[in-house]
Amino acid sequence: MDSSRPPVPAEIKRQLRQESAFGCAKCGYPIFDYHHIIPWAIEEHFRPEDMVILCPNHHREADLMPEVEQRTYKTNPYNVAHGYVEGQLKITQKELAIKAGPIEFVSEGNLICVNDEPIITLSANLKGTLNVSLRLFDENDTLCLLIEDNEWIYGDIKVWDIQFKHNKLSILKKSRNIAIVIDASAKFVSLKGTFWRNKKKIVITDSEFLIYDTLMNVDPVGGFKDICLVSLLINLMMNDKGLFEIKPAKSGVDGGFVSDPDKEIRLQKGIDFLVDLKKRNA
Numbered sequence: 605m606d607s608s609r610p611p612v613p614a615e616i617k618r619q620l621r622q623e624s625a626f627g628c629a630k631c632g633y634p635i636f637d638y639h640h641i642i643p644w645a646i647e648e649h650f651r652p653e654d655m656v657i658l659c660p661n662h663h664r665e666a667d668l669m670p671e672v673e674q675r676t677y678k679t680n681p682y683n684v685a686h687g688y689v690e691g692q693l694k695i696t697q698k699e700l701a702i703k704a705g706p707i708e709f710v711s712e713g714n715l716i717c718v719n720d721e722p723i724i725t726l727s728a729n730l731k732g733t734l735n736v737s738l739r740l741f742d743e744n745d746t747l748c749l750l751i752e753d754n755e756w757i758y759g760d761i762k763v764w765d766i767q768f769k770h771n772k773l774s775i776l777k778k779s780r781n782i783a784i785v786i787d788a789s790a791k792f793v794s795l796k797g798t799f800w801r802n803k804k805k806i807v808i809t810d811s812e813f814l815i816y817d818t819l820m821n822v823d824p825v826g827g828f829k830d831i832c833l834v835s836l837l838i839n840l841m842m843n844d845k846g847l848f849e850i851k852p853a854k855s856g857v858d859g860g861f862v863s864d865p866d867k868e869i870r871l872q873k874g875i876d877f878l879v880d881l882k883k884r885n886a
């Protein structure tokens with residue numbers, strides 16, 4: 605993070621995101637930040653006509669890219685040229701449903717917290733695309749990646765590998781000990797990954813949600829089966845016992861559970877419940 609430079613004003617950010625249809629102007633990736641075509645070092649400005657959004661891969665390249673090439677992407681952004689006018693990482697239905705190992709959520713907002721601090725936050729925006737926020741720490745408990753609503757705020761792109769294909773976003777540390785994979789191609793957005801907090805390793809696979817060191821299996825459905833959490837989050841408590849709790853995802857809104865052996869019906873029940881919750885709390 606360059607603390608000497610003031611942040612890009614929100615209004616300018618909005619304009620640049622819309623202009624490039626919510627993706628990197630060169631490749632359309634839904635994770636991006638704000639690039640100065642006229643470099644800040646040459647002139648301190650926030651002129652939208654001299655700025656563009658680029659994914660971290662292309663932001664890194666842009667310093668070596670001729671200005672005329674940068675302007676080509678700005679005037680003909682990838683997502684606009686390819687018909688993704690509302691951006692990519694599109695969810696396939698009205699409400700966001702997520703599967704993280706054995707845990708199903710119909711929710712929006714903070715999903716996984718550690719000691720009440722959000723680590724993974726997913727929400728559907730008004731365009732029906734996914735907003736991703738990540739706050740990732742390395743094995744020494746040092747913050748190594750910060751993404752807020754798809755904006756790459758902090759993270760050394762030299763050590764990260766970002767891929768986006770077929771509505772699936774992968775953010776992998778090249779050392780391979782941290783990874784987040786968000787696959788929005790099915791009704792349940794699948795969240796998998798390996799990440800750390802308080803020097804403990806947390807792993808989410810297709811079927812498991814584990815905290816190593818404590819060898820705890822985070823499976824709130826335990827003896828119950830076929831349950832979906834609605835407007836609830838998982839808060840991992842990194843103490844010696846490695847407990848976890850299920851809490852409302854939004855303060856003041858009581859979430860709940862729905863259950864059905866049929867996955868489709870369970871999903872529909874979860875969505876209906878969330879819609880109802882939103883109405884009651886509107």
Ligand SMILES: [Zn+2]
Nearest residue numbers: 628631659662
């Ligand atoms: Zn790009």
